[in-house]
Amino acid sequence: MSDKSGLSGQGGVEMTEEAIEAYLLSLGSRGRTEGTLQSYRNRLHMLRSSLGEDRLLDRDTLAGWRDGLLEAGYSHGTVNAALSVVNGFLAFVGRRELQLERDRVLPEAAAPELTREEYIRLLQAARHLGRERAYMLTKVFATTGLTVLELPRLTARAVREGRVETFPSGTRRMTYIPRCLRDELLGYALRAGSGEGPIFITRSGRPLGRTYVSDCIRALSGPARVRAEKCNPRSLRRLYQATRTDLEDGAAALLARAYDHMLESEQLSVGWDSRQSGSEQSARAGEY
Numbered sequence: 314m315s316d317k318s319g320l321s322g323q324g325g326v327e328m329t330e331e332a333i334e335a336y337l338l339s340l341g342s343r344g345r346t347e348g349t350l351q352s353y354r355n356r357l358h359m360l361r362s363s364l365g366e367d368r369l370l371d372r373d374t375l376a377g378w379r380d381g382l383l384e385a386g387y388s389h390g391t392v393n394a395a396l397s398v399v400n401g402f403l404a405f406v407g408r409r410e411l412q413l414e415r416d417r418v419l420p421e422a423a424a425p426e427l428t429r430e431e432y433i434r435l436l437q438a439a440r441h442l443g444r445e446r447a448y449m450l451t452k453v454f455a456t457t458g459l460t461v462l463e464l465p466r467l468t469a470r471a472v473r474e475g476r477v478e479t480f481p482s483g484t485r486r487m488t489y490i491p492r493c494l495r496d497e498l499l500g501y502a503l504r505a506g507s508g509e510g511p512i513f514i515t516r517s518g519r520p521l522g523r524t525y526v527s528d529c530i531r532a533l534s535g536p537a538r539v540r541a542e543k544c545n546p547r548s549l550r551r552l553y554q555a556t557r558t559d560l561e562d563g564a565a566a567l568l569a570r571a572y573d574h575m576l577e578s579e580q581l582s583v584g585w586d587s588r589q590s591g592s593e594q595s596a597r598a599g600e601y
Contacts, residue, residue, distance in 0.1 A: 325371030326408045328361045336405045352448035356398045363462050365520050366510060372411050373522065375399065379413060380523045381462025384547045407591075427548040427554070430540045437529070447529045449501050450513065454530075454549035456491050461527075461546050463488075465511045465520040472498045472512065 337350050360378055361368060384390045398469075400412040432455055439448035455460060459467060463479045471477040472495050477488045490498070502512045513521045527545050531591075534541040542548075 325369040325374070326406055326411060328357070328364065328368045328370050328401065328402075331356050332406055333361070333402070336402050339405060340401075353398045353401075357402060358400060360395075363465060363520075365465060365514075365518070370403075370411065370412070375411065375413055377523045378462060381460050384460055384523070385548075386460070398561075421577045425540065425543050425548065426555075427539070427543045427552045429552065431537070431543065432549070432552055434537040434539060435533050435544065438533045442533075444529075444533070445501060445504075446513070447533055449498065450526055450546075451530055451533070451549060452494060452497070453545045455553050456494055458550050458553040459488060461521075461523045464513050464526070467498075467512050469499065469502050469507060469509050469512060472502070482576060497554055532538065 333354065335596060337354055340348075340353065342348055360370070360375075363378055363381070364370060379396060382395060383389075387395075396413055403409060403411050408536075418559065425447060431482060432451070435451050436448060439445070439451060454465075457467075457477070459477065459479070463477070464479050466479050467490075472490055475492070475495060476488050477484050479488060498512055501507075505512075505514075507514060510518075511520060513526075515521060523546075530546065530549070531541055531544045533539070534544040537544075
């Protein structure tokens with residue numbers, strides 16, 4: 314099958330649109346429903362969008378994708394189901410040696426809470442030590458909520474536009490990039506030679522692996538005086554989510570108070586006066 318699809322390669326396999334559709338067509342001929350095929354299509358395209366521009370899939374990139382799903386909060390069962398789809402695709406193109414076993418996926422323990430004060434100390438430590446990549450990665454996860462899996466979508470063009478397009482669970486989502494982060498990212502990309510593609514890449518131009526990203530951030534734990542188990546992309550994303558929840562709750566409370574104030578002002582102007590006697594209210598009603 315790999316020769317027919319033009320996907321063969323010694324190190325990995327190229328995930329082309331044609332190969333994906335050929336795989337789905339073969340499943341359809343074996344009685345799979347359209348709903349099932351669409352679910353498989355979404356999962357395969359989610360994996361494909363996380364790969365580099367060469368769309369090359371190997372065991373390392375597949376393991377990184379698996380770990381990224383866990384990091385993003387997907388359940389053990391969901392990740393196993395996604396792996397089954399990918400393993401079926403790899404069998405179809407004749408690359409079973411790239412498959413990952415389902416039972417190797419283990420649920421992660423909840424990461425401990427990271428405070429904003431600790432987050433600031435991580436940034437200060439990275440800046441003091443001159444570790445620009447660690448600084449930028451820490452800031453990206455804490456201010457955008459992106460996952461390691463979605464980092465390849467963070468391109469120079471996306472930064473200039475102020476938003477990055479991602480496809481969690483196969484659905485389209487636009488993530489806002491704060492203004493304070495844009496100039497820093499573009500400056501970093503220029504110095505790192507990232508060009509127009511993904512901001513964070515290896516020397517060979519491949520997306521950064523999850524292990525490398527986690528180790529890069531964890532290395533700041535000692536200088537920042539922050540527990541090592543808090544220094545990872547998942548804890549930074551949870552800080553982002555908690556901060557947004559707090560701000561949204563505060564904004565909702567302000568909105569509720571402003572609305573109540575408006576209604577009270579209207580009440581003073583046109584509200585029914587409950588202190589009037591029944592005869593006065595009847596007399597007023599008769600005037601209309």
